[in-house]
Amino acid sequence: MTIYDISEKAGVSIATVSRVLNGSSNVSEKTKKKVLDVINRYEYTPNAFARGLGLNTMKTIGIMCADSSDLYLAKAIYYIEQKLRANGYDSILCCTGYELEAKMSSMNLLITKKVDGIILVGSNFIYEKDSDNKYIADAATQVPVMLLNADLDAPNIYSVVSDDFTSMYEATLQMIDTGINDILYFYNSTSYSGKRKLAGYRAAMEERKLLTGGNLMQFYHGSHEDIPAMTEHLKKLRRKGVQFHGVIAADDTLALASVKYARETGYRVPEDISILGYNNSMLVNCCNPELTSIDNKLDTLCQHLITTLLGVLDGKEMPKKTVFSGEIVKRGTTR
Amino acid sequence: MTIYDISEKAGVSIATVSRVLNGSSNVSEKTKKKVLDVINRYEYTPNAFARGLGLNTMKTIGIMCADSSDLYLAKAIYYIEQKLRANGYDSILCCTGYELEAKMSSMNLLITKKVDGIILVGSNFIYEKDSDNKYIADAATQVPVMLLNADLDAPNIYSVVSDDFTSMYEATLQMIDTGINDILYFYNSTSYSGKRKLAGYRAAMEERKLLTGGNLMQFYHGSHEDIPAMTEHLKKLRRKGVQFHGVIAADDTLALASVKYARETGYRVPEDISILGYNNSMLVNCCNPELTSIDNKLDTLCQHLITTLLGVLDGKEMPKKTVFSGEIVKRGTTR
DNA sequence: GAGAAAAAATGAAGGCATTTATGGACAAAG
């Protein structure tokens, strides 16, 4: 069933069918109805390839993320996918893993597939070395690129980020001001957002003239969901004699592992150790006491990201970077 | 840059370029090299739409799931996406939510987009009423449909499921045989796999001549990640005076909520209450004691699903339904 | 080295929808 069949059965020209299909003007109501009737009767849908060939777009957005099974990224993907669909776009998902190579190849693939835009979910797409980020700027010469929780200054790249620095800064200050001065920073990523968080922590510590660095900054490199490995990391630290009465974790999973560590080591939370998480995910309810965590308003970020993308695709002028502030949600693991 | 440009610059016909591109035979090494050189020099990539028009396929698989932010589904999507990509296919993701209407529309969309196959992730795509499942059989007349953890008998539909019945049956028997005879079944889904689990529990209870039904079967209807609501559900039950010394939960989140309930109500786990989870997700490490849970080998299921799909797309004869058995992973919440 | 067979390369058709230019038919307005 092609547009020719329809035009024949409706007794009109293919141009008219096309105009009905694409809602353009110069079609009388009567003709329009007649054509639509035939279209419905034969359940005709235009061939997506031919249409793509004609329009050079398929109303599809590419979504890239390192690992869609990560709690936080999965949530972001969900929001984004929903909002795109609500606006008539589909999404092609690419889970790239953490290797630059794979990211570049996924990027090319998406461009080859003629997506109308690309969304990079999570800050791990930005590397330390500027030269490693060239692949993003390159892609942006072809289609708009949106960054969620990352930042890169180049034409046609837009970013929506949460103000992780300030959130961390304030949360750290709050913890210090409950009388704790040996606070461990527990993190697993040195990405853009990871760096901003760390900087917030350090700024607060330095402002109160407290020690940072060395053993008080613990980088965990392991599976993002292997909680036992995370607690083991902390236990090892304790065996080495490192003391701390507060933990600021870069995400809820690390925080939860810290709570677990505390319990298994006989510390009370928050009396002996205060613990702060990040993301305000479902994990906050998974431990006892419940996790104080920073909510970075993922929903809002995603909403704004899509709005911006749609604006850009619509040819409008849009802000290159938008920052939203987070919120500390106080629960049981901090005083 | 089109195939015409390349053919011209390489001094061959477009047919030859096409054959080089698609690795078909009848091209001399010399010509091949010459063409590839030009292709590389100009960084030519064939237009995906035109190619789709010619081949009537775009090597793309549609993935549908109700909610990609669900821990279990997210994991499945991750596995599937990875394995598809490794085999040269992309995936279009559709998060449909739980409404039939939305599922039907996503299904149509995928077919319009000319995907080569559709994967339904999770059993919530199958409804009680057969007439509600017509949309799947309809889709299957166009492209192969794969069901993960669901079952529907119609042409061109293939399913890969875990043997939830047996897993539950055996786990329930084990729990009964530690001396517990008032076991609560806590569930949140009446989908295919939900029903199978429930049946396993009932079969075991009945085999030991124990009471089931009524207050011992608790259906939770609420957000799949709202743990406080789940514990509240159980607390309400207790206020009503319902007694139970075991909980068999249909997923880890419900189980974790049960552990939380026990702790908050002063019961010891597993001394006073035994608790069993399902999925063996990262949540098993999130509570104290750690959760005994059933591992249904999601990775294996997904691997097999993709293998089957690729086989079908390759025109091979493939099994319509494959069943894998699960495994009870004993941890601290059961005796 | 001629002729046959095999290999390599070509040309043209086909796939389907969009868009544009041109012009015809018809209605209402001047």
Added chain:
DNA sequence: CTTTGTCCATAAATGCCTTCATTTTTTCTC
């Protein structure tokens, strides 16, 4: 009765690749 404008048909160009039927070239054999 002419002009103007609306609606629609027709035809052609565009987008780009695949593939089949053919032709050309190469290779091989006697």
